[in-house]
Structure formats: C-alpha cells, structure tokens
Amino acid sequence: MTRRLVVAAALVDSLERPSRLLAARRSRPAEIAGRWEFPGGKAEPGEEPHEALHRELREELGVSVALGTELRGPDDGGWIITDRHVLRLWFATLLSGEPEPLVEHDELRWLDAGTLWEVDWLDGDVRIVKTLADLLG
Numbered sequence: 001m002t003r004r005l006v007v008a009a010a011l012v013d014s015l016e017r018p019s020r021l022l023a024a025r026r027s028r029p030a031e032i033a034g035r036w037e038f039p040g041g042k043a044e045p046g047e048e049p050h051e052a053l054h055r056e057l058r059e060e061l062g063v064s065v066a067l068g069t070e071l072r073g074p075d076d077g078g079w080i081i082t083d084r085h086v087l088r089l090w091f092a093t094l095l096s097g098e099p100e101p102l103v104e105h106d107e108l109r110w111l112d113a114g115t116l117w118e119v120d121w122l123d124g125d126v127r128i129v130k131t132l133a134d135l136l137g
C-alpha cells in the first residue's frame, strides 16, 4: 500500500543549537483531538515537499520559516506514522510571524528537553520525538 506523504516541521529556536521545539495540539478530527504533533499536513499531488511545508505552516500557524536539514527516518528516509501516512520532517526556524493555532490546532507549546514529554504526542510521533530529544541541548 502506498502511504500518503505528510510533511511537517520541527520548528526550533535555532537551527545551529536547537533548545526549544514547537508542538501543536490537534483540535480535529475527534479521533486525535487533544493529541500533540508537529505542524504540517498532506502534500498535494504534484506539490514539492518543501513547497507543501511552507504552505501548511502559513495556513496553520500564520508564519514563514527558513527550512534546515531533514531529520531522516528509518522508513526509506521517512517515518511511518499511521497505516495510511508517512511523515517527512524538516528542521525550521521562524522568519516572520508569531505562531498561532489558526486551524486544526487549539494550543501551541514551546518544549525543551525537560518538558518534551509533558504533552501527549500522537503514537506515530513518539519515536521521532525520542530521536529529537537527543538533539535538544
């Protein structure tokens, strides 16, 4: 089965020395409402992953970002997050705008190494967060 590509951002305070990461709480759909994730969404057919990610962050958070490197995962470079979706994740920092939960999120939180597990991450994201935990200073 081909999984749908979801592109998302590990939005951090600094690409060189990240210490804080932005997590977003889903407000819908009901099955995952209240769980936390990396902001992002599905790439449209024919859309480049970077282009899709800039679009999603603009729509969801109202920000523009600079993209850094990709945090490559074990599943052909991506991260299988559900039966139907594979995630690709890029580091990013803010260029303009202050992130707001505009659509499909109802809360945002900046987390550091000490608070990373205070939120209830979506099941598929847990192993990604474990990998990121080692990178947060």
Ligand SMILES: Nc1nc2c([nH]c(=O)n2[C@H]2C[C@H](O)[C@@H](COP(=O)(O)OP(=O)(O)OP(=O)(O)O)O2)c(=O)[nH]1
Residues within 6 Å of the ligand: 006, 007, 008, 032, 036, 037, 038, 039, 040, 041, 042, 043, 081, 082, 085, 087, 122, 123, 124, 125
């Ligand atoms: N954006 C995002 N989605 C995730 C993460 N982890 C995870 O399991 N998912 C799941 C939730 C959804 O079932 C799916 C992504 O779909 P989405 O609803 O964010 O996509 P979208 O913004 O394009 O929304 P839509 O137009 O399809 O409603 O992947 C994550 O960290 N970020």
